[in-house]
Amino acid sequence: MASLRDRANALFQTACTAADPGIALSRALTDTPLPRPDKGGAYRIVSIGKAAVPMAEAMIAKVQGQAFSALVVTNYENARDVAGAVVMASGHPVPDENGAKAALAVEAMLADTTSADRVIALISGGGSALLPAPVEGVSLADKAATSRLLLGAGVDISQLNLVRQALSRLKGGGLLRAAHPAPVTGYILSDVIGDDLRVIASGLTVAPVGSRAEARALLQGKGLWADLPASVQAALERDRDETPLPPAQNVLIGSNRKSLEAMQSEAGADAMIVSDRLEGDVADAAAEIFAAAKSAGDRACLIFGGETTVRLQGTGLGGRNQELALRVAMGMPDLGRPWVFLSGGTDGRDGPTDAAGGVVDAGTASRIIAAGGDPSALLANNDSHRALSLAGDLLVSGATGTNVADVQVLLLGPLH
Template sequence: MTDIANLRHSAVEIFEAGVAAADPYAAVTAALTDDPVKGTPLVLAIGKAARRMAEAALAQYPRARAIVVTNYENAVPLAGATVLAAGHPVPDENGANAAAAVMDALSALTGDDTVLALISGGGSALLPAPVDGVSLADKAAVNRALLASGADITQMNMVRQQLSRLKGGGLLRMAAPAKVRALILSDVMGDDLRVIASGPTVAPIGTRATAKALLQDKGVWDALPAPVRLHLNRADDTDRALPEAENILIGSNPISVAAMKQAAPDATVHSRALEGDVAEAAAEIIATCTGKGTTLFGGETTVLIKGTGLGGRNQELALRVALAAKDAGWTGDWVFLSGGTDGRDGPTDAAGGLVDHTTVTRLSDAGIDPVAVLADNDSYHALKAVGDLLMTGATGTNVADLQVLIRR
């Protein structure tokens, strides 16, 4: 194996250690062992890690009724559970049907019942339950507009909560008077429980007024469907107290970054999460990694879509780092990996990108202009052409993104 092949292999191994630390089965098992739920709960598992989380819960409560709502890639049958597949990142009709099944189950509960809610990233899009007057197509249009606007996950979920019957504490309200215990796997920086899967068991982030203001600030308000604008123009509800719930964080991005550090003890962990626009994140990486060694990152960037190409934030970040390293005059061997822990980056089948000091040259040899590619947001096809996509398949978990840079 060549030196660069060894470096690429090492970067993947470090990344995989971070993904393994976010194993939902182990996290749920530990939480239920330490503090078990009394009786036989209704298990509602929602998100990209829902299937594995439900599997762990059913090992503890084999007689429980379980509903699992997850993305198509992770929708594997599970004995004892109803597994429902839905669209992500844009909600679809299957997601609406799954939301209806969840609401039907909640509506039958009494004060003697307990809900074990297993929540992970992706739940916002997977479980669409639009408010009255807003259609699924309307919600999908809002999602697409937010994704293209460069809105971060907190901003996106703040808007989603105001258009949903289940988000922003909606599930908790529907479950009343039953008791609710939620085990939560975080895919957001700072682990704000209101943001993860749009907070079905916690209070909302904002109000209709703040959602409208954000959409106006992002320049997408006037293009939104009329029913959405009508709903967000209504006065906010002020008299809806939220029932109590027990919300427990069981996994997060910092835990996975720490696991990468264990796999690479000599590495340096970047002092803060990578967030914001991918171009700014790439510049931060280049400015940070000025010498030889391994540097580890975690976070979740955003992309402002201006072109018509295909890609995701991790693929674009990887390509931008490759270009920026060349512009900075980096010498010697280096590799950079940026990947989503769920195994899927944007609307693609790749987890992200894995580039090295030869990437820009190989693109040029293939007749591909990386600057033009980035202008068209077409990082997927460029990286695919030179074999620099990170392909992991669905991982069954989701704790945002991880990055590894190695310089020799």
Template sequence: MTVVEALRERAKELFSAACTAADPAHALRAALDTNPPPRPDPGGSYLLVAVGKAALPMAEAMLGHLGQSAREALVITNYENARDLPGARVIAAGHPVPDENGARGADEVAALLSSATGEDRVIALISGGGSALLPAPAEGLGLSDKAEVNRLLLAHGFEITEINLIRQQLSRLKGGGMLRIAAPAPVTAYILSDVIGDDLRVIASGPTVAPIGTRAEARALLEKRGVWSQLPAPVRAHLERARPDEPPSPQATNILIGSNRKSLEAVAEAAAGLAPQIVSDQLTGDVADAAKIVTDSVRSVPKGRAACLIFGGETTVTLKGDGLGGRNQELALRVSLSMPDLGRDWVFLSGGTDGRDGPTEAAGGFVDAGTATRIRAAGKDPDALLANNDSNAALAAAGDLLVTGGTGTNVADVQILLLGP
């Protein structure tokens, strides 16, 4: 095995450690040791709603904790992660593009929550992906309207906080909607963060917390970014209407059980002996800028010893072509094309901890100094593919796609740069 081959295998092992650290069942059980849900009042019972890519393992762990106490449990997750779960109804729905199954699941969530009484206790299990998996269009909007808004926001490089500010204004469940529907039942939420900085208003668009902003702020942002005129007419009409006065969202107990930072720390622990260093847990913004941060980071690492540089975050891609890929694949491709000649072996991995990067089967990519050569040897032009946002085809040609399958968790993205001596 060559040095590069060994580094590639080690990079995959370290990425696996990142995903294991975010195991939703383990994280939830640990949280329940210190923060169990309050017991229902006499005559009441537990109502359990789990939403997101990690919904199933979280629901399974919670049902194990509650025993036979749950009156009803409803799980909404993505198709790849869906499976039967005794004691719960499981609905598989579309991600990242919302679909009719998600809309049906949202209606069932709303119906279950509206049945809650003051004696009941609602438990919400929230994880990344919940925004797309639980589309509940506001009155006057259709699922196609929300899908088109989602497409436009992704195509124009909106960051996750901006996206969820807008999503919350178009939904019955986001931005504290679950709390309003469940009232007067108290709500306890256990949250696995896929958002850098762990802003609870942003994770799954904050169904159990106050909204990020207002309709007016959402409209101002869309106008500033030049997207307003492209929105479906019903969406523009909805955002132009003054929001009826509403009382503040009911309070909830929100408990954060896992995050990207915890996964980066797990990588550092697993990389002992490689001088691990968490360079940034805020690798956000445009993917081209993120690639430069990665390639610039090698300047501080002297030759003569191996090193492991660790990053975490969630970048954005501005679509300029019609190719297929995702932010992790494009970041990996950009690094492979812009990394200076280091005079040493290196491998860079960028992957989504949920095992899915964009609308592809890959979690991301892992590249080395020979990536561009392998792409050209396959008869393709890596620069042209990059210009067309076709990172998936480029990395496939090089044999550099990172394919893990669904991991059952989602704590944003992890990047690992391994340097040989």
């Protein structure tokens, strides 16, 4: 069984390496020439997200010898000094005051650009929380409370970003307005299934997902409107700037699908990508995994990718990958063969925990019970972190410096 676990962990690392942001950006810069500033202009590099540091380093190496300034905004775990850049760290997944300060710094950097400058926006997952810029009248606390309300209701990432954009000065193309009249080129590492650029980091360099009227309709339809802070209700009832956005060139440099393909290549001929859209509630995702396991036949490696959601009903600690792993451990049918299942966030962090996810097998539930826990009660309380900790089944990788959503792998041993 240990060899299956080792292989699962190795394939997770393969997925993260395939999404290495520095390599992906360097490859993109080789394929697509970098626009140059006009005479008297300079590069203004803004790097935002969990992969902001290595993306900034790759870009700064590319523009060495030319006039540039650079500002990096990333999460605390991934922050480190970058030669030639100012680095600011802020909160994720819950926005904090340092993020609000970083947003002001980005706006200040872009405020005096001219048409001769070239703004380079390096964007990766996590940018939504890391760069909060609430619209007038909405406090950071009220915006954070709104995000928590939506996450607790199990909304998907597109719905979450519809509301986030409606409450932000920079999201939904706001960065383009802030940079005008300088042309903007965005290099984007996708953490969103389907790679909708409007959703990645809430679409800093593209048009918004929808209107404020659509955001209101979503919240009312979910029965959440009455629970919103009054300032948020007022902001969503105001008209927004509907003038056309300045144009931008956006280049996608990496994605979840590319990481799944790397895992498949590494695993060999008996590996299959079952789904690159494992989405929706974790209970439904677990059922999809069970069905694939029962029909695996001679396949020994089933690969999934996506981003599930969790409906919070308890007070426990965990994340979507940990809860999915726990559900698989508790519900996997008898396959007549050993198995190991891994679910992990490629950024190395799952929810507000120190884990990336979980690695479970047929003995997980028994180990939880032997350690004094009740797996069913822990699951009902959304306490997957404690459950997997009792079993010794947490996936702890540390910050990876990238983020292309989640990957899952089910490894199957020989049939009895």
